[in-house]
Amino acid sequence: MVLESLEREGVDTMFGYPGGVVLPLYDTLPQFPGIRHVLVRHEQGAAHMADGYARASGRLGVCLGTSGPGATNLVTGITTSWMDSTPVLALTGNVARTLLGRDGFQEADITGITHSITKHNYLVMQASEIPLAMREAVHIATTGRPGPVLVDIPKDVFQEEAEFYWPEHLSLRGYKPTTEGHDGMIKRAAALIDQAKRPIIIAGHGVIWGEAQKELVELAEKAQIPVITTFLGISGFPENHVLSYGWLGMHGMFYANMAADAADVVIGIGMRFDDRAMGRFKDFNPNAKIVHIDIDPAEIGKNFATAVPIVGDVKRVLPKITDHVQHGVRTDWLRWIDQVREEHPSLHIRESRRMLxxxxxxxxxxxxxxxxxxxxxxxxxxxxxxxxxxxxxxxxxxxxxxxxxxxxxxxxxxxxxxxxxxxxxxxxxxxxxxxxxxxxxxxxxxxxxxxxxxxxxxxxxxxxxxxxxxxxxxxxxxxxxxxxxxxxxxxxxxxxxxxxxxxxxxxxxxxxxxxxxxxxxxxxxxxxxxxxWPMVPAGASLAETIEQPAEELAR
Amino acid sequence: MSTATTNSNGRARAGSHTVVAIVEDKPGVLMRVASLFRRRGFNIESLTVGHSEEKGLSRMTILVDGEGAPIEQVEKQLYKLIDVVKVSDLSNEEMIPRELALIKVRANNVNRHELLDIANVFRADVVDIATSSLILQVVGDETKIDGLIKMLEPYGIRELSRTGRIAMVRGAKTTTVHEREPEKIREIHERAGRRVEGRELPFSSD
Missing domain, CATH: 3.40.50.970 (Thiamin diphosphate (ThDP)-binding fold, Pyr/PP domains)
Structure with missing residues (x-):
């Protein structure tokens, strides 16, 4: 049932480690030649492999662990996916239904443990419910803001016979991600960008997951807005582009931090204004008006007051903003950042006999x-x-x-x-x-x-x-x-x-x-x-970015 | 437990919010909500769960200390839970907040009458009576219940159980997911053999 569901969802690779309660699943594995199972050496490895698979391909990553330690070993990997919003399906076995809650051998309450580190999780108590749970799990993991979903299945549910019923349509009344973006807000964002003298785009991981590089480049080029990225946003905007000014944050480029600090409008796209990127919140560029585009409404206004909030899929929202903004000329602003970059190159590698x-x-x-x-x-x-x-x-x-x-x-x-x-x-x-x-x-x-x-x-x-x-x-x-x-x-x-x-x-x-x-x-x-280097000390603001000290440069 | 948070017209005082969450009636949903509040550092003053008007959906009424966290974040974080279907903050509405309390108070032949007088003033019901105690049941907003408790304290409260707040907005406005269509209601009446005319449904009497 589980493997059949995976096959229907187009899964061709999974990373796992067998154990007592998932043996029924491993028993049927040879019947599914379309699914390549990679035997890991530690379940944490399986979770990271599924994550790496997802990040590299943009598709769902799948990992599998047995009950108890197998499941808890997945936790670090699941949390990694949760924090970086990557679509991972974690499957775990659990002890038989009659033993659940009685501290059976290798029992862990993995659905309880993973409540706060998954987008959603399931404990499936009937074999007939497996296909629906799997389908919902994959849907939730891969749509909206992606994230990990865990499906926990007791051993005797694996073994139970039931008719395979594949639900063609899902109706999740509590889950309907907004993708389009509010037209009024989009117009307000465009107007704010047009008025801005020193706008800057901060592009995050969401640009990569939204597959919106092209759309981002078009907006930046039309309005002539310099683009910096967050650390996870790296590669979301081509770094060889003339409007690319590196990435910001604790070890970001000096000029990127200064530009973020000097901007009058900050356009956050698919990012979450994290403390490592923004420095001390209360001293982050107090003059900037913030436009925030993200698919997760809860990110908007979480850390900073937002002037224009837009909830939606960046790939759909960006072209609409591009349509509304005027062609921009911002030579002075770009020249200012260029000059900071000349004076503080950050990425210059000094001559040294050492292997730097x-x-x-x-x-x-x-x-x-x-x-x-x-x-x-x-x-x-x-x-x-x-x-x-x-x-x-x-x-x-x-x-x-x-x-x-x-x-x-x-x-x-x-x-x-x-x-x-x-x-x-x-x-x-x-x-x-x-x-x-x-x-x-x-x-x-x-x-x-x-x-x-x-x-x-x-x-x-x-x-x-x-x-x-x-x-x-x-x-x-x-x-x-x-x-x-x-x-x-x-x-x-x-x-x-x-x-x-x-x-x-x-x-x-x-x-x-x-x-x-x-x-x-x-x-x-x-x-x-x-x-x-450079470095924004923990708890300092971006304006306080420190560069490599002279005595270190002389080493 | 809950403290007095309303003034006489039922509006919440600043700082405290009445949030209604319509949630899927599934195992673990209470834990998901409670765990979310703990994880995000939101403070629950009271939380009451029960069935809603629609099968498969429960209604949670959560009294949140809004000073600990912006109420907007509370709502948005709740919405992120897949099992949460709808969230409403009733604090800016004219609403009817209610709580129920059972109070077991010491009583004897001498003071029983006084106690009954007090109960009368608060429109509390006597639901059990014994030689040395009686149980009062009272419904009202928190202020009223606090008031009764204060009056009963000198007699000796042996046991107290309060439900936490439930609330509903006044007037035609609702906080439901979707209302039953008048058509369905008409059918129900017709099945019962009642004559239906006009659109003012349902009737209070036939």
């Missing part, structure tokens, strides 16, 4: 001609990957933004490679982050996936070290990290590996990895004490 991480990312960008899909973990390497690679195609950067889940890179890269078998996928890994889901290397071998892993190895939990250096008086507490020999470890899994120790070897190693057909791990021994 920024240099590694930039070299990767040059070697791949900007065509690779980059998947990152969380930490310093994530920020460098966001800053020094340039993304023009939507979905080119895959990263855990909202939740900041370390250990995301390897499984998400596996999911991405499953979705896009012909794309070049690079997992940029932190030495700490990588170790959180290191076991999934086995999946690369199982599935023969040519993921390239680049470990940024500085022997520290780098972001922790950076904060301790800057804000805790260099009290380096629990941030030095002992590591296995990553190359030997890869070797043990049967994966090729190269240790890269000098700057000169960097381009050669990347070339070699690109030519190699299978999975390969590069262990970059990067400079140990390099920090991520």
């Amino acid at each position: 991480p920024q240099y590694v990312v930039r070299t990767l960008y040059e070697e791949t001609q900007g065509n690779a899909t980059i998947v990152t973990g969380v930490g310093q390497h994530q920020m460098w990957a966001g800053q020094h690679y340039f993304y023009n195609k939507p979905r080119q950067l895959i990263s855990s933004g909202g939740l900041g889940t370390m250990g995301f890179e390897l499984p998400a890269a596996i999911g991405a490679q499953m979705a896009l078998p012909n794309e070049e996928i690079w997992a940029i890994c932190g030495d700490g982050s990588f170790q959180m889901n290191i076991q999934e290397m086995a999946v690369l071998v199982d599935e023969g996936l040519p993921v390239k892993m680049a470990i940024f190895n500085n022997g520290y939990l780098g972001m922790i070290r950076q904060w301790q250096q800057l804000f805790y008086d260099k009290n380096y507490s629990s941030c030095g990290i002992t590591q296995p020999d990553f190359c030997k470890l890869a070797d043990a899994y049967g994966i090729r590996a190269l240790r890269v120790e000098t700057k000169a070897e960097v381009p050669l190693a990347i070339k070699e990895a690109r030519e190699y057909k299978g999975p390969i791990l590069l262990d970059f021994q990067i400079d140990q004490e390099e920090n991520v």
Whole structure:
């Protein structure tokens, strides 16, 4: 029933791990050759793989775990999807109905646990209800603002016989996403943009999920509005476009932060005015009027008072605004930002004999001609990957933004490679982050996936070290990290590996990895004490962005 | 529990809101709502659930402390729950807020009459009587019930149970999902063999 439903929804890949109560499902798996099941090594990996699959393809990702620990291991991955609004269907087994609520072996109240981290969840108590629950779950996960949905099925419900009835039409009276946008508000937004002298667009993840890159470019070009993105919005607007001014936030570009702070109208598109992007809320550009376009009405007015709220699908709303706005000429404003960028380039990589991480990312960008899909973990390497690679195609950067889940890179890269078998996928890994889901290397071998892993190895939990250096008086507490020999470890899994120790070897190693057909791990021994700049200290406003201090530049 | 939050004409005082949520009558829906309030830091003063006029839908009346969170966010977050069909904030409407209380109070031959007098003033019913106690049932807004409690306190309240607020907007306006069509109502009357004329349906008497 479950697999039949998945097949009807067009699911061709799922990531899972068997266990006692889901054995009935695994028993029928061979009858569904259209569904490729990827056996993971830890359920957290399955959830991230489903997420990576969804982010790379724009389609639903599916993961599966057994009851109890299998289900709770999915939780971190589900929360990651929840925070970044990605469509993931998590399936879990549970103990038989008669044991539910009696603390049976491997029982966990996973629907209770996941209430606040799923868009919706189901505990299916009759086999006959499985198709409807599955269909609703997929519908809810993939429409409106996407998000994870969990379906929990007790073991004896899997085994129960029932007639398969596929509901063609759904009627969810409590779920009707608004997509069109209010015409009056759209006109008001256009009028506000026309009057603005210094408007700026902040484009978020919603532009990517709404597949609205083209529509965004048209609006920006017609009205001549500079575009910055949030971290997750990277690749939603081509970074080689003349109106692209990078991304804003805690480690965003200096000029992007200054532009957001100096703007008179801020147009937030498919984004949620998050604290990491906006800095201290109460001091974010008090003069700006905010136009906020988002498909989730609850995001509007959550953190900032909004002058013009528009609830709708960005792909439908943007062309309407473009129709109404006048052709703009904003030479002075663009020149002002250009000048800030000249004076504070942010992305300049200084000459150094050391293997600077920024240099590694930039070299990767040059070697791949900007065509690779980059998947990152969380930490310093994530920020460098966001800053020094340039993304023009939507979905080119895959990263855990909202939740900041370390250990995301390897499984998400596996999911991405499953979705896009012909794309070049690079997992940029932190030495700490990588170790959180290191076991999934086995999946690369199982599935023969040519993921390239680049470990940024500085022997520290780098972001922790950076904060301790800057804000805790260099009290380096629990941030030095002992590591296995990553190359030997890869070797043990049967994966090729190269240790890269000098700057000169960097381009050669990347070339070699690109030519190699299978999975390969590069262990970059990067400079140990390099920090991520610019930086908005936690709790500061965007206007207080700090650049790399002179003494560090001299290193 | 709930404190006095209304003035005499039934309008909520600033800071407190009466939110009505029409929700699917499904297992776990109460937990979803309660969990949402906890997660977002909204304060519930009282929450009352029961059936609505439509099968399969329940009506929750939630008294929210609006100072903790903007009421607009409360409504929007509620709407995000798939099982929530409709949300209305009644605070700016002329509404009838009601609460029911059962109060078990000490009583003896000497003061029983006084107690009955008090009950009379508050239009409270005596629903149980014993040699040393009696149970009063009172319906009204919170102020009225608070008032009665205050009067009864000197006699010794042994047990108190209050329902929390339910509310309805005055006049023809409703907070339902969709009203039954007059056609359906006509059918019901016709089935019962009652003659139906005009559009003023339903009748209070035939």
